[in-house]
Amino acid sequence: MSPYLFVLVAEGLSALINIVVSKGDIHGIQIFRGTPKVSHLLFTGDYFLFYRATLTEVTNLMGLLRSYAEASGQEINMTKSEVFFSHNICRPAREDMACIMGVHQVLGTSMYLRLPSIIGRSKKANFAFIKDHLLKKINSWRGRSLSKAGKEVMTKLVLQAIPSYIMSDSVILDDIMKDIKKMLNCFWWGGINTNKGVMWLAWEKLMYSKKEGGLGFRDFNMDMVTKQGFHMMTKPKMLVSKVFKARYYPRSSFLEVSLGNNPSFVWRTLWRSRKFLTLGCRWSIGDVSRIKVMSEPWLRGMNKVAWEVLKGKCVYDINVDNVRLTNVKQWDVQEIRDVFTHDVANDILKVPLLEDVLEDSMVWKEEQNEVYRVKSSYWLLRSFQTNRLICREEGDWGSLWNIKAPPRAKHLLWRIFRGCLPTRKKLRQHFVQCTPNCQLCENSEEDECHVFFGCGTTNQSWRETGLYSNIEPCLNNFSDVNALILDICSIKDMRNAGRVAVLIWMIWNNRNNAIWNNDREEASKLGMQAYHT
DNA sequence: GAAAAGGAAGTAACCCGATT
């Protein structure tokens, strides 16, 4: 059945339930005083019904479901349904009621929408399934030979998307995260049939952005969680927002509340996102404002919320309304200058009071449309972490990725720059047993310089393409391959740079074919191919 | 030889029920 029909029919069920609830025949559950009573949650074909575990309510519910089935013509499959009882219902009572309804009892350990429905103490075990998913996916792709560029797409679009669903409302444990990164790194550096191989770079270094010399793999976990926090603040009318607000911060705002007692796992996660929200969120001030001056982020262009105060006696109690003229939407300049230090006062006066903002509303300052985006949040958080481990690798990485060449060629250049191209010399440095000499000419040691510029065949192919005139002067000036290639890539003519990149890739490809498949191309042919790509 | 992985042990955090 089409999903739309499902929704239409479900509306009917929802209405039915509402009627019965309002008559008092069935009571929804309330997890806390002040939270809305929830009697049902519907998600496409899945229905969650909540009610008291008494015989009358059970029979009422069954009657309701029967009339729904008759009216809609939809059979409810009781064998596929499950019931979960609270701990304080004794065993015989549970069995009786389950029997009346004709459904299984569950312990609550099952999964719903690919998420564990109850998260207990051993989260490691609860979330271990993520690793299985990933492993399956990787295995299903093993055996196909993917270029590094292909693997990049695969990793970014497929593999990292698997945990993202779970990541959107729970922070994955470090241990599991470590394993995931390990798996991805193995996949990245591994060969066709095996995930083994020299891991030339740690995953953390691949997570640098492309401009910083990495490949831009990301970990969005915290940012996705923060998105939920943003929703919680900006959409107070959503059911979840209401429930969480009533349970955890009934009298204060989301940003200033303490963790509270008996916090749930999800609340813990949301709660942690506050400090990241304060980095990118700003209040837009409405007509009547309850924003507390000291504890809420509402100033523009300030990284810290706290500041120095002149007459600091009760600033913690005042809100924005107190430093504003009544009736007119303007700052009370006199008052502000009296209470705050000079700099702070200037900052305050810079905050615009917009006529068309009626109510206080939270906006995301990193985006034009002021709506939270995981992407901008990621860069924001990262910019705050720069003083820690994250530092960029030296080099002009921008020009590398801007070259007009197929991605596979650019990836090869990147590997050369990063010093992780498995030439014989490099392999021996990593203590892999192999002969040191070039496999094509067997004259000299195989290092990058020799492969791409020194070897007889390659030299010839440079001439064939007519690019030799470009690189010849460089050969004498630079001793370092990186600097040489970089110089060629930064020449104005992007088409030429692209040709150089392609030819380099063809040379490397030819070398690999020669070594592994004993299949060697003529230099002239290489040159021609590179020229016409 | 270097980096990653594994192990052990001590410490912090957490869950959850009991208590008032």
Add this chain to the structure above:
DNA sequence: AATCGGGTTACTTCCTTTTC
């Protein structure tokens, strides 16, 4: 509603082993 404590689980740190 809030706090406390017992028992687990997770994290940290340091060290050794393994792998290429």
